[in-house]
Amino acid sequence: xxxxxxxxxxxxxxxxxxxxxxxxxxxxxxxxxxxxxxxxxxxxxxxxxxxxxxxxxxxxxxxxxxxxxxxxxxxxxxxxxxxxxxxxxxxxxxxxxxxxxxxxxxxxxxxxxxxxxxxx
Numbered sequence: 001x002x003x004x005x006x007x008x009x010x011x012x013x014x015x016x017x018x019x020x021x022x023x024x025x026x027x028x029x030x031x032x033x034x035x036x037x038x039x040x041x042x043x044x045x046x047x048x049x050x051x052x053x054x055x056x057x058x059x060x061x062x063x064x065x066x067x068x069x070x071x072x073x074x075x076x077x078x079x080x081x082x083x084x085x086x087x088x089x090x091x092x093x094x095x096x097x098x099x100x101x102x103x104x105x106x107x108x109x110x111x112x113x114x115x116x117x118x119x120x
Contacts, residue, residue: 008097009075012112013068019108021065029062031055031108055108060085061099070112074100 015021020032033053035044043049057065063084067077078096081089089095103109 008100009073009078009093011074011100011114012070012072013074013077013100013103013109014070014112015065015068016107016110023062023066027062027066028059029057029065031057031065033106033108060089064096064099068109 018034018036022030022032024030031054033055035049035051035053040049040051044051060081064077064081067080072080074096078092081096082092100109104111
C-alpha cells in the first residue's frame with residue numbers, strides 16, 4: 001500500500017523557541033541564533049566564532065515571520081502573503097515552500113506535530 005503523501009500547505013509552523021528575534025523601526029526582523037553544542041563550543045573557543053549569529057530577514061521574510069504563530073498553516077500564510085504583496089509575491093507557492101524549507105533546515109522554525117519543542 002502506498003504511503004500517504006502529506007500536503008506541505010497543511011503544515012503548521014512555529015518559531016523555534018531556542019532562538020530570539022527583534023524588529024527594527026521599518027518592521028524588519030532579525031533572528032538571533034545561539035550556537036549550541038559540542039562543535040560550536042570548540043569553534044567558539046579555538047576559532048573565535050561568535051556565540052550568536054544575527055540573521056536579518058528581508059521584507060517578505062519579516063512579514064511571514066511575524067505571522068507564524070503555531071496556529072496558521074503554510075497555506076493560510078500563503079494567502080496572507082498574497083493579500084499583502086499581490087503580484088510581487090509570485091510565484092507565491094514555489095517561493096514560500098522553498099523559503100519555509102530553508103527556515104526549517106536551519107532550525108528557525110519547527111512544525112507542530114512533527115517536531116518536539118525544547119524550551120531554552
